[in-house]
Amino acid sequence: MVIRSVLGVGGAFVNAVTISKATSRGCTDAVVPLERGQREVFCGLTGIIWLHRKIQDAFFLVVGSRTCAHLIQSAAGVMIFAEPRFATAIIDERDLAGMADCNDELDRLVARLLERRPEIKLLFLVGSCPSEVIKLDLSRAAQRLSRTFMPDVRVLNYSGSGIETTFTQGEDACLASLVPILPSATATEPSLLVVGALAEVVEDQMRRLFAAMGVGPVAFLPPRSALMLPAVGPNTRYLMAQPFLADTARALEERGARRLAAPFPLGVEGTELWLRAAAEAWNIPAPRFDDSIALPRARALRALSRHRELLAGLRVFFFPDSQMEIPLARFLSRELGMRLVEVGTPYLHRQHMAAELELLPEDTALVEGQDVERQLDRCREMAPDLVVCGLGLANPLEAEGITTKWSIELLFSPTQGFDQAADLAELFARPLARRLRLRV
Amino acid sequence: MQLTLWTYEGPPHVGAMRVATAMEGVHYVLHAPQGDTYADLLFTMIERLPKRPPVTYTTFQARDLGGDTAALFQNAARDAYARFQPEALLVGASCTAELIQDDPGGLARALNLPVPVVALELPAYQKKENWGAAETFYQLVRACAGPNAPPPGGPRLTRAGRARPSCNILGPTALGFRHRDDVREVRDLLDGLGIDVNVVAPLGARPADLARLGNADFNVVLYPEIAHVAVQWLSRTFQQPATKIVPIGVNATRAFIEEVCALAGLDAQPALAAFAPRAAWYARSVDSTYLTGKRVFVFGDATHAIAAARVAVEELGFVVVGLGSYSREFGREVREAAKLYGVEALLTDDYLEVEQKIAEAQPDLVLGTQMERHIAKRLRVPCAVISAPVHVQDFPARHSPQMGIEGANVLFDAWVHPLMMGLEEHLLTMFREDFEFHGEAAPSHLGVPCEPAVTMAPSWARDAEKELGKIPFFVRGKARRNTERFAQERGLETITVETLYDAKAHFGR
Numbered sequence: 032m033v034i035r036s037v038l039g040v041g042g043a044f045v046n047a048v049t050i051s052k053a054t055s056r057g058c059t060d061a062v063v064p065l066e067r068g069q070r071e072v073f074c075g076l077t078g079i080i081w082l083h084r085k086i087q088d089a090f091f092l093v094v095g096s097r098t099c100a101h102l103i104q105s106a107a108g109v110m111i112f113a114e115p116r117f118a119t120a121i122i123d124e125r126d127l128a129g130m131a132d133c134n135d136e137l138d139r140l141v142a143r144l145l146e147r148r149p150e151i152k153l154l155f156l157v158g159s160c161p162s163e164v165i166k167l168d169l170s171r172a173a174q175r176l177s178r179t180f181m182p183d184v185r186v187l188n189y190s191g192s193g194i195e196t197t198f199t200q201g202e203d204a205c206l207a208s209l210v211p212i213l214p215s216a217t218a219t220e221p222s223l224l225v226v227g228a229l230a231e232v233v234e235d236q237m238r239r240l241f242a243a244m245g246v247g248p249v250a251f252l253p254p255r256s257a258l259m260l261p262a263v264g265p266n267t268r269y270l271m272a273q274p275f276l277a278d279t280a281r282a283l284e285e286r287g288a289r290r291l292a293a294p295f296p297l298g299v300e301g302t303e304l305w306l307r308a309a310a311e312a313w314n315i316p317a318p319r320f321d322d323s324i325a326l327p328r329a330r331a332l333r334a335l336s337r338h339r340e341l342l343a344g345l346r347v348f349f350f351p352d353s354q355m356e357i358p359l360a361r362f363l364s365r366e367l368g369m370r371l372v373e374v375g376t377p378y379l380h381r382q383h384m385a386a387e388l389e390l391l392p393e394d395t396a397l398v399e400g401q402d403v404e405r406q407l408d409r410c411r412e413m414a415p416d417l418v419v420c421g422l423g424l425a426n427p428l429e430a431e432g433i434t435t436k437w438s439i440e441l442l443f444s445p446t447q448g449f450d451q452a453a454d455l456a457e458l459f460a461r462p463l464a465r466r467l468r469l470r471v
Numbered sequence: 472m473q474l475t476l477w478t479y480e481g482p483p484h485v486g487a488m489r490v491a492t493a494m495e496g497v498h499y500v501l502h503a504p505q506g507d508t509y510a511d512l513l514f515t516m517i518e519r520l521p522k523r524p525p526v527t528y529t530t531f532q533a534r535d536l537g538g539d540t541a542a543l544f545q546n547a548a549r550d551a552y553a554r555f556q557p558e559a560l561l562v563g564a565s566c567t568a569e570l571i572q573d574d575p576g577g578l579a580r581a582l583n584l585p586v587p588v589v590a591l592e593l594p595a596y597q598k599k600e601n602w603g604a605a606e607t608f609y610q611l612v613r614a615c616a617g618p619n620a621p622p623p624g625g626p627r628l629t630r631a632g633r634a635r636p637s638c639n640i641l642g643p644t645a646l647g648f649r650h651r652d653d654v655r656e657v658r659d660l661l662d663g664l665g666i667d668v669n670v671v672a673p674l675g676a677r678p679a680d681l682a683r684l685g686n687a688d689f690n691v692v693l694y695p696e697i698a699h700v701a702v703q704w705l706s707r708t709f710q711q712p713a714t715k716i717v718p719i720g721v722n723a724t725r726a727f728i729e730e731v732c733a734l735a736g737l738d739a740q741p742a743l744a745a746f747a748p749r750a751a752w753y754a755r756s757v758d759s760t761y762l763t764g765k766r767v768f769v770f771g772d773a774t775h776a777i778a779a780a781r782v783a784v785e786e787l788g789f790v791v792v793g794l795g796s797y798s799r800e801f802g803r804e805v806r807e808a809a810k811l812y813g814v815e816a817l818l819t820d821d822y823l824e825v826e827q828k829i830a831e832a833q834p835d836l837v838l839g840t841q842m843e844r845h846i847a848k849r850l851r852v853p854c855a856v857i858s859a860p861v862h863v864q865d866f867p868a869r870h871s872p873q874m875g876i877e878g879a880n881v882l883f884d885a886w887v888h889p890l891m892m893g894l895e896e897h898l899l900t901m902f903r904e905d906f907e908f909h910g911e912a913a914p915s916h917l918g919v920p921c922e923p924a925v926t927m928a929p930s931w932a933r934d935a936e937k938e939l940g941k942i943p944f945f946v947r948g949k950a951r952r953n954t955e956r957f958a959q960e961r962g963l964e965t966i967t968v969e970t971l972y973d974a975k976a977h978f979g980r
């Protein structure tokens with residue numbers, strides 16, 4: 032047993048204990064220290080930025096404050112759409128003073144909104160910190176509004192608040208709210224459900240691969256349209272395409288669906304193991320599986336090798352952000368030869384991460400939670416070659432001479448699957464390559 | 472409740488952050504949930520500041536709410552003081568913490584820190600960013616300069632014995648629209664007039680600098696939205712007069728010179744005699760005849776919108792067809808200005824309403840914020856940005872003020888550039904019938920959108936073409952060309968989905 036104090040001395044956290052065994056099980060048995068302090072992460076409202084692009088006939092109405100509106104606007108960074116498919120119902124002093132009834136106000140706003148946007152089929156009322164602290168019951172409001180606007184519009188609710196959710200957990204809450212309304216699967220044949228928002232181009236690649244190996248029928252959650260909700264039932268097997276979907280998984284299990292345990296489809300190895308989990312569940316003969324992935328797999332390995340040259344041996348440090356840190360760290364260390372200095376994750380779901388932890392180098396310094404100041408101290412002290420962090424930290428670290436990759440791009444770009452593996456590597460290689468080029 | 476798509480102003484605590492971040496030696500402990508830390512990126516990504524804003528967030532979570540969020544706040548304040556050793560500490564609550572009523576001010580004072588603690592009460596459900604900045608600046612000024620105030624009713628302060636008169640420059644903050652450049656411009660202008668600058672604040676000031684604000688003879692109010700409350704207090708407390716003219720444009724800059732010279736007891740004549748901004752001459756140049764009567768729609772914060780309307784009419788010969796602002800606190804001033812141009816003032820922060828009004832007015836040019844830039848783009852109307860809210864583009868690498876003499880020149884360039892140049896318009900009239908010179912042609916200096924290249928390329932299979940369509944539009948052209956080149960080099964006649972990905976893997980960096 033090795034006790035390593037990865038976090039420095041003192042403070043409200045325990046020392047990291049890594050148990051080394053004769054047979055390596057990666058980080059499976061690692062005791063991961065939980066750090067508490069200031070967190071420098073977005074809240075779950077941020078997910079609206081990619082979710083509203085994904086479900087094209089859905090509208091996201093945040094019930095919150097000016098801060099919430101400002102967060103979404105700032106995180107999105109652009110205002111390409113005059114009337115985006117999201118908005119904020121800003122609570123004001125009249126609502127708080129009881130001069131206006133929040134529920135009446137909400138009904139009024141929703142009626143006006145739906146009148147203006149008749150193409151909307153699904154409306155999410157998204158809870159925020161203020162709506163939760165004043166105990167505005169959005170689930171009752173959603174039921175009430177659903178009764179009014181069904182069958183044209185269905186109204187659901189979930190929480191994207193910063194007191195309940197961190198960044199990507201907003202997507203989890205959103206998808207979990209969809210599960211109860213998914214139709215019941217009646218077929219006796221097994222079907223596959225891929226869970227987690229993926230870029231269309233990735234979705235289509237996956238579809239082709241599943242078809243080639245003979246796995247199906249395949250459906251995706253979230254769907255591209257509220258009218259295409261996939262059915263779910265005891266014969267549903269689901270694969271998680273994203274690592275941050277704990278509540279959605281739980282809700283699917285309640286509907287009888289069963290999870291196919293696998294690493295996440297990031298990198299060549301992750302994608303292969305992820306696809307293999309489905310192939311095995313469908314009893315696909317190994318040669319057929321190998322055949323169906325041979326081409327894209329070989330292509331991806333070729334493309335990846337170019338980045339390995341630059342990245343191998345370099346040291347990377349992850350600030351906690353999206354819960355994608357562990358799969359990304361696994362990819363960087365195993366496929367690109369990078370060394371992991373510290374891998375922070377806002378939240379560690381042992382069960383969903385099991386296959387990933389097994390693949391991580393045994394001595395990886397994992398940290399759950401965050402105290403941003405201490406983490407910055409550690410980061411400076413360890414002087415990594417590359418830091419993966421949020422937008423608030425990137426430029427200040429660059430100014431100190433530390434090369435960074437801002438993490439939100441890892442969510443906004445298509446990164447899953449064979450044909451995106453090199454793109455994913457490139458996202459990490461680019462800042463380093465740029466550093467080498469610049470002479471200013 | 473109010474339905475909001477895009478907002479012109481953030482919440483009031485973001486205004487407080489703008490003041491804290493502008494200053495040195497100040498730290499702000501904000502009782503707020505984790506998501507509120509997004510505000511850091513405004514400074515590090517939009518303004519590209521090389522340091523984090525001096526803000527500690529308590530980032531309380533739902534599970535803390537049942538327990539002791541007050542203790543959480545106190546620990547955060549104590550740790551922040553120990554780590555950052557500020558000379559003054561700001562404490563306050565964001566919208567969520569306002570609801571849980573932990574009293575950050577009382578909690579922080581109970582820590583008995585050896586520095587001034589300024590408790591900010593910024594009602595998040597009533598007020599907005601600029602109000603928050605103004606209130607924060609005022610509270611800081613009072614806390615730091617208050618101890619140096621002369622007793623009320625005492626004798627008038629005398630500031631004799633100095634060779635040159637002096638003033639403070641008040642209002643510039645972090646994340647302000649060209650504040651950095653305006654300060655340099657106005658400071659140089661004052662220096663040329665023989666006036667010393669005692670303190671610039673909040674930008675670059677320390678708490679100790681605020682303590683000596685009372686030493687100046689008068690105050691220069693650069694941004695009334697942010698400085699007006701503090702300036703009123705300074706006038707009352709230190710009997711300091713303040714400027715009323717914001718030097719944006721040729722005429723306002725001339726009037727500003729007269730105003731500050733009068734306040735400083737100097738003769739303005741020599742400076743006015745030498746006053747010859749290039750913009751004034753360019754406006755009279757024959758090429759500019761074509762600018763006559765261009766219809767402009769103006770929208771921004773009150774100060775910039777009012778100033779822009781005046782410049783547009785008096786210094787460029789435009790016609791104002793709309794004037795508005797999201798600064799409701801300055802509604803009266805905006806209405807008065809609108810009256811001058813015979814339009815009705817548009818006072819709103821509803822983006823859709825602004826868009827509708829712009830569409831109705833059919834302007835030739837929009838002078839607005841980044842929000843209006845998007846509106847104008849959609850309506851295919853040229854636009855120049857004159858005011859916050861800001862975008863990374865509003866922090867150019869070069870010196871680019873809005874105020875003073877160079878500022879007037881910048882305005883001329885920035886507003887005329889999106890329009891057709893005189894000679895160009897002249898040619899258009901001459902060659903009206905020519906297919907290359909049709910009226911819809913864009914100004915030549917703005918470039919032309921490229922046509923998709925006509926090629927003898929291999930043919931695309933239907934599914935491959937569809938796959939290509941999923942690639943984001945801004946790289947699609949490149950993907951198409953690369954794939955076709957790849958196929959051609961290999962003698963392929965048909966491009967399939969596999970070819971597309973093979974090519975992608977081949978060309979990938």
Ligand code: SF4
Nearest residue numbers: 074099159160193506
């Ligand atoms: S953390 Fe809470 S208050 Fe802040 S933006 Fe997110 S939901 Fe709104």
Ligand code: SF4
Nearest residue numbers: 918919920921922945
């Ligand atoms: S590449 Fe795009 S931006 Fe550049 S000219 Fe062509 S269309 Fe315009």
